[in-house]
Amino acid sequence: MWKSIRILVLLAVLLAVALHAWLDRIATQSWREPLWVGLFPLNGDNGATTEEYLASLQPQDFGAIEDFFAREGKRYRLKLAQPVHVELYPRGSKLPPALDPAAGPLGVAWWSLKLRWFAAQATEVPGRAPPRIRLFLLYHDPETLERAPDSHGLQKGLVGVVHLFADPEMAGGNNIVIAHELLHTVGASDKYDLGSGAPIFPKGYAARDQDPLYPQDQAEIMAGSRALSAYQWDMPRSLAGVLVGPETAQEIRWMH
Ligand SMILES: [Zn+2]
Numbered sequence: 001m002w003k004s005i006r007i008l009v010l011l012a013v014l015l016a017v018a019l020h021a022w023l024d025r026i027a028t029q030s031w032r033e034p035l036w037v038g039l040f041p042l043n044g045d046n047g048a049t050t051e052e053y054l055a056s057l058q059p060q061d062f063g064a065i066e067d068f069f070a071r072e073g074k075r076y077r078l079k080l081a082q083p084v085h086v087e088l089y090p091r092g093s094k095l096p097p098a099l100d101p102a103a104g105p106l107g108v109a110w111w112s113l114k115l116r117w118f119a120a121q122a123t124e125v126p127g128r129a130p131p132r133i134r135l136f137l138l139y140h141d142p143e144t145l146e147r148a149p150d151s152h153g154l155q156k157g158l159v160g161v162v163h164l165f166a167d168p169e170m171a172g173g174n175n176i177v178i179a180h181e182l183l184h185t186v187g188a189s190d191k192y193d194l195g196s197g198a199p200i201f202p203k204g205y206a207a208r209d210q211d212p213l214y215p216q217d218q219a220e221i222m223a224g225s226r227a228l229s230a231y232q233w234d235m236p237r238s239l240a241g242v243l244v245g246p247e248t249a250q251e252i253r254w255m256h
Contacts, residue, residue, distance in 0.1 A: 021156055028132060028158065028186045029253040031078055034085040037065075037182055038123060038131030041091045044138030044163065045145065053139060053166035059088045064175045065182070068239040076244070076254040084182070087131055092122055096136050096161050099152065116157040133185050134159045135178065139166040151177060153184030160185055172238030179239060180224055188248045191222040198233055199223035203247040220245040 028035060041057055043050045069084040097114040100107060119134045140148060142165045153160035160181040164174040184190075191204035199216075202208035204223030206216055219226040219242050225233040226241070236242055249255040 024158055031080050031083055034082045036131040037086050037133040038089050039135050039137055040089050041137045042095055044140045047141045049141040050139050050166040054091050062086045064239050065179050068179055072244040076249050089125055119159045136161050138163050142167050151181050153181035155185055155187050158185050173235055175239050180221055186252045188222050188251045191220055199227050206243050218243055222248050
């Protein structure tokens with residue numbers, strides 16, 4: 001008797017979790033109203049340079065992200081003029097839980113639960129409406145860090161941890177990384193080789209039919225860089241050099 005009640009309760013919990021994920025997915029992929037994305041800046045290295053940079057951040061620094069989604073949505077004949085609304089929140093003080101690079105599937109699952117718990121607490125700002133997507137922006141001083149740690153955007157939980165550089169020169173590149181992780185939260189998958197970082201042909205190329213194929217002028221957003229040759233690629237300076245390819249458009253339901 002007790003055993004069947006326990007199983008029933010467990011099944012109800014699992015069903016509720018699945019239902020929640022399904023509803024989130026429908027809400028974020030319907031594109032009937034602007035998707036509200038909250039940006040939560042954080043000092044990723046506790047440094048003074050980063051602190052100064054955080055204090056200088058303005059909402060318009062992220063305007064290029066809204067423009068990118070508007071321009072690309074229009075290209076896919078989306079009825080919505082502004083698919084994404086980006087909202088800059090005051091800087092937070094607590095850092096999200098870190099993912100151990102060596103974590104196995106169970107470790108990743110546990111980390112994603114902790115991250116969702118963290119996001120629920122950290123995004124409550126008095127007087128401000130909670131956003132649908134929560135992105136934590138961890139800024140690092142480029143002088144102390146050659147390469148930013150890996151960023152993560154999760155569709156389950158609609159949350160992301162994004163590592164960026166605290167340097168106005170790199171603001172355009174930062175917006176590419178933010179748009180990339182944001183697209184992960186609404187169902188887009190990576191289109192670069194996880195080992196080498198090379199864009200995958202054809203889905204990671206902006207102009208797959210171009211002849212000659214190299215160099216590519218623009219990058220596909222989920223590839224993150226454009227191929228200059230079969231062995232060379234680089235990241236465009238801003239979202240002006242990036243587009244949404246048909247595979248990504250399909251994944252986020254801009255195209256059916
Ligand atoms: Zn990615």
